[in-house]
Amino acid sequence: MRIFSATLRKLVRRPATWVTLGLMVGLLALILLVLAVTTREGPAGIRRPMELLLFTFPTAYLFILEFILSLGGLLSVLYAASVAGSEWGWGTLKAAVARGESRWRYTLATFAAVAVVLGAGIAVAYTLGVGLDLLAGRIAGVDSGNLGDATVLGKLPEQMVRTWLVIVEQAAIGFAIATVARSQLAGIGVGIGLYFGEQFATIFLPDQVRYLPFHAANAAVDLGAAAGGAATRGAGTGALTPEEALLVVAAWLIGALLLSCLFTDRSEIPG
Amino acid sequence: MTDLALATHGLAKRYGARAALDGLDLAVPTGVVYGFLGPNGAGKTTTMRLLTGLIHQDAGTIELLGRPFGRGDRRRLFDVGALIESPAFYPFLSARENLRVLAATGAPTRRTRVEELLDLVGLRERAGDKVSGYSLGMKQRLGIAATLLSDPKLLLLDEPANGLDPAGIVAMRDTLRHLAATGKTIFVSSHILGEVRQLADMVGIIAAGRLVREGRLADLLESEGVIRLRGAPDEVAAAVAALGAIVAPAQVGVVVEAGRITLQLSAERASEVNRLLASAGIFASGLEAGSDLETLFLQLTGSTAADGTFNPAGVGRVA
Numbered sequence: 001m002r003i004f005s006a007t008l009r010k011l012v013r014r015p016a017t018w019v020t021l022g023l024m025v026g027l028l029a030l031i032l033l034v035l036a037v038t039t040r041e042g043p044a045g046i047r048r049p050m051e052l053l054l055f056t057f058p059t060a061y062l063f064i065l066e067f068i069l070s071l072g073g074l075l076s077v078l079y080a081a082s083v084a085g086s087e088w089g090w091g092t093l094k095a096a097v098a099r100g101e102s103r104w105r106y107t108l109a110t111f112a113a114v115a116v117v118l119g120a121g122i123a124v125a126y127t128l129g130v131g132l133d134l135l136a137g138r139i140a141g142v143d144s145g146n147l148g149d150a151t152v153l154g155k156l157p158e159q160m161v162r163t164w165l166v167i168v169e170q171a172a173i174g175f176a177i178a179t180v181a182r183s184q185l186a187g188i189g190v191g192i193g194l195y196f197g198e199q200f201a202t203i204f205l206p207d208q209v210r211y212l213p214f215h216a217a218n219a220a221v222d223l224g225a226a227a228g229g230a231a232t233r234g235a236g237t238g239a240l241t242p243e244e245a246l247l248v249v250a251a252w253l254i255g256a257l258l259l260s261c262l263f264t265d266r267s268e269i270p271g
Numbered sequence: 272m273t274d275l276a277l278a279t280h281g282l283a284k285r286y287g288a289r290a291a292l293d294g295l296d297l298a299v300p301t302g303v304v305y306g307f308l309g310p311n312g313a314g315k316t317t318t319m320r321l322l323t324g325l326i327h328q329d330a331g332t333i334e335l336l337g338r339p340f341g342r343g344d345r346r347r348l349f350d351v352g353a354l355i356e357s358p359a360f361y362p363f364l365s366a367r368e369n370l371r372v373l374a375a376t377g378a379p380t381r382r383t384r385v386e387e388l389l390d391l392v393g394l395r396e397r398a399g400d401k402v403s404g405y406s407l408g409m410k411q412r413l414g415i416a417a418t419l420l421s422d423p424k425l426l427l428l429d430e431p432a433n434g435l436d437p438a439g440i441v442a443m444r445d446t447l448r449h450l451a452a453t454g455k456t457i458f459v460s461s462h463i464l465g466e467v468r469q470l471a472d473m474v475g476i477i478a479a480g481r482l483v484r485e486g487r488l489a490d491l492l493e494s495e496g497v498i499r500l501r502g503a504p505d506e507v508a509a510a511v512a513a514l515g516a517i518v519a520p521a522q523v524g525v526v527v528e529a530g531r532i533t534l535q536l537s538a539e540r541a542s543e544v545n546r547l548l549a550s551a552g553i554f555a556s557g558l559e560a561g562s563d564l565e566t567l568f569l570q571l572t573g574s575t576a577a578d579g580t581f582n583p584a585g586v587g588r589v590a
Contacts, residue, residue: 002376006371006372007372009368010361010364010368010372015363090360090362091359092360092361094325095360095376096376096377097325098323098324098353099353099376099377099378100345100348101345268325268327269326270325
């Protein structure tokens with residue numbers, strides 16, 4: 001618990017934490033505002049369905065979550081790789097081990113703190129996202145719709161938890177890569193490569209790709225048809241059901257953490 | 272029998288085909304300042320890493336504070352403080368925050384300890400500044416503070432004087448001396464022989480991964496058969512000629528410009544040398560018996576100032 005809370009304090013002070021959150025919220029704001037302006041300046045009375053879905057609640061709730069799920073996956077890979085890699089690069093893992101700290105406990109506590117920070121980041125980004133969406137809708141001149149829709153709001157907590165879980169799974173992949181590479185840069189580089197490599201793998205491994213970490217993550221959060229793009233993310237021929245995908249996500253999460261712990265435990269730590 | 276704070280027996284470690292350590296035997300008594308010397312690549316840092324469990328030996332055993340230390344014995348390190356190579360900190364945190372984060376690992380640490388240590392190493396006024404803005408010397412001082420967090424019985428310091436200014440070196444020496452006086456054992460690897468000479472009670476010298484000499488520093492220097500003379504540069508040739516009666520030319524080293532002559536003769540023969548020179552009408556301005564640490568180090572490791580090559584001159588231990 002001591003390491004977990006110390007790591008949490010450390011992550012709050014870490015510039016990468018705020019840069020990652022800033023990127024997420026900044027890109028969301030940029031996209032929403034650009035779409036709002038183009039919608040407002042478009043032909044009066046003609047609204048494209050995408051824009052209406054984006055600015056009209058309750059579907060807008062799901063769009064924001066969809067955005068966080070998509071970009072958040074990649075950012076979480078990079079963030080966790082940065083945290084894990086820097087422990088090796090800066091020699092802070094060495095300092096902890098030389099004080100007699102358990103390598104397993106240190107790795108798990110560090111990752112647990114990363115998971116909590118990601119959860120807080122998702123909550124903050126989502127809250128700001130809803131605010132920005134309302135603002136963008138006003139700029140676009142689109143009616144905000146029904147903000148208090150009980151059906152969508154009722155499902156939202158579960159969808160948020162699932163989003164957090166799959167983002168944590170993707171973070172675990174980045175964490176494991178950087179641990180094995182023992183480097184921030186290598187971890188980030190390989191993490192990006194793996195993320196985009198998996199998207200290309202759809203061409204070569206159409207049947208297997210659904211079991212890969214990023215595809216399974218997308219399939220595990222069922223945002224329904226209302227979210228447009230979200231509905232098709234995990235869909236397609238032979239896509240996993242959300243429940244199946246959640247099991248695959250859990251397997252990847254546990255596997256990545258085990259790999260990180262085992263590698264840290266067995267490795268020789270350089271000076 | 273003396274209590275040993277640290278002992279290794281036949282410690283061996285290879286990196287591929289290269290043997291970093293080749294049967295290292297160390298015996299460090301409790302409560303001493305032990306200078307661990309060796310040329311670059313001799314195996315000093317590898318030894319430090321093995322002693323802190325960062326890497327694992329291929330052969331041999333380690334005893335820390337009287338008990339075996341191996342995989343799974345990490346709690347033994349609760350009584351050990353280590354600074355290995357460069358100090359490791361989070362650059363975006365302050366000195367105080369770094370110590371607090373580190374204190375959350377390993378042995379439990381008193382809450383007030385961080386402030387005590389910031390005072391001890393003279394960083395209290397800059398304790399709130401980010402470490403990324405610290406000089407190498409300040410990071411080194413913070414590194415020494417970090418080793419003391421859990422009030423360890425044994426300190427392992429790898430080149431602790433790195434980056435310190437003269438005042439910092441003196442302060443570090445005083446701090447280490449004070450810690451040794453409180454019964455702690457301090458194991459210091461260093462390249463700065465003058466520093467070790469002033470600080471260490473004992474030294475161990477390694478070359479090519481093996482111990483070539485270990486013992487009380489004073490005993491080691493006295494046991495070496497060296498007599499050093501200093502005189503007028505224009506009298507050096509005459510002095511060497513006169514000394515030819517008792518010492519072979521191969522055992523004489525001369526630096527004419529400095530008026531220095533070094534003789535490979537036992538210390539007891541110093542008065543004989545003095546008498547011989549006086550009878551030849553030559554009067555030395557200085558005469559010392561016994562080696563200095565630099566001469567001993569170069570002699571034992573076969574190092575040269577030019578390339579740091581070495582040729583170990585056998586293994587020995589002075590009681």
